[in-house]
Amino acid sequence: MNKNNVNKSVTMRDVADHVGVSVATVSRTLRNPEVVSPAVRDKIAAAIESLGYLPDPAARALASTRSDIIGVILPSVSNNVFADVMDGIYSAVEGTHHSVQLGYSRYAPLSEENLIRVFLRQRPAGLIVAGVDQTEAAQALLREAGCPVVQIMETGSNPYDRMIGFSHYDAARAATAHLIAQGYRRPGFLGARMDPRTQRRLHGFRDELRAHGIEEGKRIQTTTRPSSVTLGSHLLAQLMDLAPETDAIFCINDDLALGAMFEAQRRNLRIPDDLGICGFNDMEMMAAAEPSISSVRTFRREMGEGAVQLILDALSGSAAQEKVVDLGFQIIQRRSTRGR
Amino acid sequence: MNKNNVNKSVTMRDVADHVGVSVATVSRTLRNPEVVSPAVRDKIAAAIESLGYLPDPAARALASTRSDIIGVILPSVSNNVFADVMDGIYSAVEGTHHSVQLGYSRYAPLSEENLIRVFLRQRPAGLIVAGVDQTEAAQALLREAGCPVVQIMETGSNPYDRMIGFSHYDAARAATAHLIAQGYRRPGFLGARMDPRTQRRLHGFRDELRAHGIEEGKRIQTTTRPSSVTLGSHLLAQLMDLAPETDAIFCINDDLALGAMFEAQRRNLRIPDDLGICGFNDMEMMAAAEPSISSVRTFRREMGEGAVQLILDALSGSAAQEKVVDLGFQIIQRRSTRGR
DNA sequence: AGGCGTAATGTAAGCGGTTACATTCGTCAA
DNA sequence: TTGACGAATGTAACCGCTTACATTACGCCT
Known part of the structure; x- marks a missing residue:
């Protein structure tokens, strides 16, 4: 169906050849620009721009030990409470190099557990889950997730990692x-x-x-x-x-x-x-x-934004002390x- | 599902070793079971189960020319019309080996174009976009997407690929x-x-x-x-x-x-x-x-379900003739x- | 001038799968 | 018995990127 694929996509190799450097240098200017000399860096940036290079997220995820996916597992698609949360999440993710992967558990703990397993398999940058009512197995998975985990919607005394919500x-x-x-x-x-x-x-x-x-x-x-x-x-x-x-x-x-x-x-x-x-x-x-x-x-939107922020902070090492953020409520x- | 340890996740290699076959055989029983002898197939299935093996989607996407992501690009998070559409989409995707990647354009055509570019970069299994009002560049991308593309929300005479909606x-x-x-x-x-x-x-x-x-x-x-x-x-x-x-x-x-x-x-x-x-x-x-x-x-939910179905049909080669599905409306x- | 440290870049080995091609093996016709 | 053949499996080369390690270039010190 697509042997002669028209989007013969441009890879890092193409960029490297175009500039006359190795792919490693291109990769570095993307990941740690500071170790690349400004002159080369600029040429590479120009080449990326003119060739329209876009990194392949799958390759990136496979090669590094982290994908840039932030997994979000919510109970319901249609509940507009979660729509607001998602709004906050997406707006906080915008402008970062992260992307969001959304899963719906339909209020079924086993389905949630399964989603957690699948999501963790992608070595996500972070995970956002709703509430505190996970299955035993899911709890174990989340405690050993190997990535920042944020529980939203609630507060509580014993988060897996971090938590943002209200009582x-x-x-x-x-x-x-x-x-x-x-x-x-x-x-x-x-x-x-x-x-x-x-x-x-x-x-x-x-x-x-x-x-x-x-x-x-x-x-x-x-x-x-x-x-x-x-x-x-x-x-x-x-x-x-x-x-x-x-x-x-x-x-x-x-x-x-x-x-x-x-x-x-x-x-x-x-x-x-x-x-x-x-x-x-x-x-x-x-x-x-x-x-x-x-x-x-x-504060639903704030909850979403805050959750993403907590993940970004953890990722950058600038995480705050408090494990639990109480956003409160207002009559x-x-x-x-x-x-x- | 015994080994819950996600950190050192079990790979296809582990399954292969456990059974005493090559990874190729494991891969085959996952992709084309019919070419593997039933005896081996069963042993592999058992090993997968007992080791709790889950395929790495990044590796899969990188190695094959297709990921199993269905990209969805909508204008708005909070509009509950789209929540219903998403509900349909997720319910149709459930039970398949596909996953959904969601992007929001915030009603900005340029932002939409950009999302299309990013999504196509992952060689998605299919793409769902809203409406007919894409930029020139986006239109070109979609016509040459190399994967099924479904426009939802509207009907029209000149779809990029397929279309489901109403007037x-x-x-x-x-x-x-x-x-x-x-x-x-x-x-x-x-x-x-x-x-x-x-x-x-x-x-x-x-x-x-x-x-x-x-x-x-x-x-x-x-x-x-x-x-x-x-x-x-x-x-x-x-x-x-x-x-x-x-x-x-x-x-x-x-x-x-x-x-x-x-x-x-x-x-x-x-x-x-x-x-x-x-x-x-x-x-x-x-x-x-x-x-x-x-x-x-x-018929918003139906639109989402239908869009996914159109993609699955196209993928399996069982696509129907009509390019445009009119779901109509009702006063x-x-x-x-x-x-x- | 020779030696050395440092910054910049290159080399190459993976990451975990898929798949074209090679190999093995059992079956059956001659 | 033997050769041909197809079914089942193995081998190994990728896919595009990251990153540890090797190499090069250059400035500076003695």
């Missing part, structure tokens, strides 16, 4: 505390997917209720189905049917919150008077909604929880 | 026709980003108005800023201020439509009576909104355009 438990507690502070006395909880991260939010919610001596009753509605706006509507419907006393809800993400808001409107519940609503993540739409919806702001109050 | 022009015309059929006589247009694809939707809108002899007046509100729900609110506000006669809007995506709906509610415009709203893409939330919002359904009517 889902604390964030959920704070959101719940906010609802209570606004005078709501019968807050409910809407959760979907219920992966470990979501579970931690539920714990936070429960503990905060308990701290205030509030019974949770039947006001915790969860499902393992993936989150969606529609699901938010369903869950609120379910909640109000089972626990009509509910006067506020904490939703594990903004999609659910939005769906719940729509459902509340359908039921002629006044927001925030009859029902307070608080989302999670503070996606852009929450501010635009009518009424605007309170949420817990998280953003809007009309939907203006209280009673 | 944005037709879709916009159909949506506009729908508004008119519902009795709206002064439809407006809200557009953001205004990349070439969006422009085509605008053309469709305009042509349909013209076909009905409707003046567009000042009812076309666009901006080059990236789309968001908040921006939808702003644009509607602007539109109603400049052209209060507007009785319906076609929004180039669902985010804008949602934002416009919120703004309409703030202004106490009744939907659909005072203002009809039609979005584009039919994201999941449109059905859940209150009122539910009409939209143009597009989904909901309450927001129930007419007057």
Whole structure:
């Protein structure tokens, strides 16, 4: 199909011949320019430019012990929380000589373990994984990865290597505390997917209720189905049917919150008077909604950028002391929880 | 899968020694099992399993003329239209021996051209690019790529290789026709980003108005800023201020439509009576909104899956005749355009 | 002038696979 | 029995780059 391949690609050999030096010198001006004399360096740069030379990453990876790939393993493609993280990752990688390789575990730890294995096989420059809920085997792999490993989305006391995120438990507690502070006395909880991260939010919610001596009753509605706006509507419907006393809800993400808001409107519940609503993540739409919806702001883009930065720092030896970076969160109050 | 030690990874050499054959035989049982005797084949398979051998993709790519990477170049990380496409792509790639390499052009043709160059350098198994608006140089590269190339998101008459998508022009015309059929006589247009694809939707809108002899007046509100729900609110506000006669809007995506709906509610415009709203893409939330919002359904996941399938077919020689696959679209009517 | 240290460059051995070509071996027809 | 032949396997040359080590060139000191 391509014996007479038109992109007879130009190799380092071509550049070397063009300048009249050895390939080693070309390689050096690319890797350690400082050991090459300025005159030669300039000629090589010119040749690279005029011939349109681009290094072959496979050859580079094979010859050196490192590829320049930063592997990223996330649970979900479609969750827009991760889209923001990816945005941060890509923007931090831009301008470096690194490239990103993305894998999706679909929330399946075994699938994640397998991806880790495959990714490590390429001797990546670094690895970014989500959270702390890896399988035993995956944990072992990550601890011996032989490259910087950054866990994102969470904080914790025992990272494999480094970690950047925030405490889902604390964030959920704070959101719940906010609802209570606004005078709501019968807050409910809407959760979907219920992966470990979501579970931690539920714990936070429960503990905060308990701290205030509030019974949770039947006001915790969860499902393992993936989150969606529609699901938010369903869950609120379910909640109000089972626990009509509910006067506020904490939703594990903004999609659910939005769906719940729509459902509340359908039921002629006044927001925030009859029902307070608080989302999670503070996606852009929450501010635009009518009424605007309170949420817990998280720093997703920063998480992605920070993760890449941690890897680059480790690679360049300029790594900071702290193993764990806590980006925190912020309760953003809007009309939907203006209280009673 | 016993030896988890990735640092001194097990190579084909190890497998060969373990079985007592040459590496060539191991390589063959991986690439063309049929030329290896069943007995040896089984022993090798067992050794691979027990040693936990994983091939080194870099070495493979270097030695063969093809890597097993499918390159994907999209304009935007955060646009959730592309998230759905990616979902389709990843799910179609799963189970094959291919992997995905993702690049983002940020809507910049030159950046796209550069990515194409870099990706082609890896002799990818295939390439997926968005749309038809490449630079001259990029077009030349793609026509001579030496691997299957699939353009997604659009249809057209002159693909570089293959194409799968739908007509944005037709879709916009159909949506506009729908508004008119519902009795709206002064439809407006809200557009953001205004990349070439969006422009085509605008053309469709305009042509349909013209076909009905409707003046567009000042009812076309666009901006080059990236789309968001908040921006939808702003644009509607602007539109109603400049052209209060507007009785319906076609929004180039669902985010804008949602934002416009919120703004309409703030202004106490009744939907659909005072203002009809039609979005584009039919994201999941449109059905859940209150009122539910009409939209143009597009088949994004299918586009991603289809694109990968086209590449796999081309690779296996079982490619179909048609160069262009039109996935079409569907007008989904909901309450927001129930007419007057 | 001869010797030496240093900076700049060249030489060549891999990295882990693929694959054209060579070799071995068993089978079968003559 | 023997030679021919095809199937199975081995041998070794790459693929394009990196890098340890060898070599060269040159300036400076004694």
